[in-house]
Amino acid sequence: MKRAALYVRVSTLDQHPQTQLLDLQQLASQRGFELVEIYEDHGFSGARVKRPALDRLMADARKGRFDLLMVWSCDRLARSTRHFLELLDELHHLGIEFISMRENIDTANALGRALITIIAVLAELERAIIVERVRAGMRRAKLEGRRLGRRPLDLDRETILRDRARGLSWGELAKLHRASRTTIRRVAMACAKRVLTSTLAS
Numbered sequence: 001m002k003r004a005a006l007y008v009r010v011s012t013l014d015q016h017p018q019t020q021l022l023d024l025q026q027l028a029s030q031r032g033f034e035l036v037e038i039y040e041d042h043g044f045s046g047a048r049v050k051r052p053a054l055d056r057l058m059a060d061a062r063k064g065r066f067d068l069l070m071v072w073s074c075d076r077l078a079r080s081t082r083h084f085l086e087l088l089d090e091l092h093h094l095g096i097e098f099i100s101m102r103e104n105i106d107t108a109n110a111l112g113r114a115l116i117t118i119i120a121v122l123a124e125l126e127r128a129i130i131v132e133r134v135r136a137g138m139r140r141a142k143l144e145g146r147r148l149g150r151r152p153l154d155l156d157r158e159t160i161l162r163d164r165a166r167g168l169s170w171g172e173l174a175k176l177h178r179a180s181r182t183t184i185r186r187v188a189m190a191c192a193k194r195v196l197t198s199t200l201a202s
Contacts (some may be wrong), residue, residue, distance in 0.1 A: 004033035005066040007057055009041040009076045015072050017042075020072035027101055028070060047080035058087070061094055068097035074105070155179060158192075160188050 002105065006024045008017040017040055029033050037060065039053040047088075054077075057097050069091060078084040091098055098107045106112045154175055163173055173188075174181045 001032060001034045002067045003036045004028050004031075004036045004068050005039065005057065005060070006035065007039045007069060007071050007077060009042075009044060009046060009051070009053075011045055012043060012052055015042075020076065023101060024070050024072060027099075033068070035072075039070065046075055046077070049078075049083055061091060061096055064094075065110070067135065068099060068108075070099045070101070072100075073102035074100045079163075095134070104157075109110075156185055157187055160184060164188055 006021065006028070008020040008024070010017050021038070025035065032125075036131075039057040041051045041053040044051045057069070061069070075082060078087060088098055092107070097104065098112070105114065105115060158189065160173060160177060160185045168176070170185055173184045178182060
């Protein structure tokens with residue numbers, strides 16, 4: 001018996017998801033699914049990527065707590081095409097089937113599997129386009145002479161060593177020189193090693 005999860009969403013607090021729930025519960029019963037969880041988002045637009053119940057749903061999906069996800073319609077899950085593709089692509093990679101009642105989409109059948117294949121290709125294409133845009137931006141920035149990445153910290157290594165020798169803690173040094181403890185410790189150790197090597201060489 002497949003473990004099914006339901007996701008329902010209403011945009012305003014005065015709306016009720018009962019219609020969605022009743023239809024989905026009836027379909028789950030007809031298919032012989034075991035209903036293990038219902039995720040409900042109230043007062044959230046489908047355009048919002050971050051939603052409490054949806055976030056919990058995806059976290060449970062990654063933990064393998066259900067085998068298939070049922071929604072009343074695709075726009076209950078997401079209104080953005082890009083977000084919808086991302087969600088279905090992740091569910092597919094997690095081995096979770098998807099059923100949308102209104103659109104009659106079921107990834108367990110041949111047509112549904114074909115749709116998932118198309119979605120996976122579109123999602124991969126989208127990722128490739130984003131990567132290429134980032135690379136093009138980096139190339140343009142390089143040609144324009146702009147620095148890429150974080151600006152290097154301007155730390156006085158000898159002063160850090162002297163302050164450490166005066167008994168300042170790593171936390172005090174970090175505050176004084178406006179850097180993280182890890183950075184201060186790494187700089188101090190590298191500087192001390194260089195001084196020791198120079199001393200031994202002479």
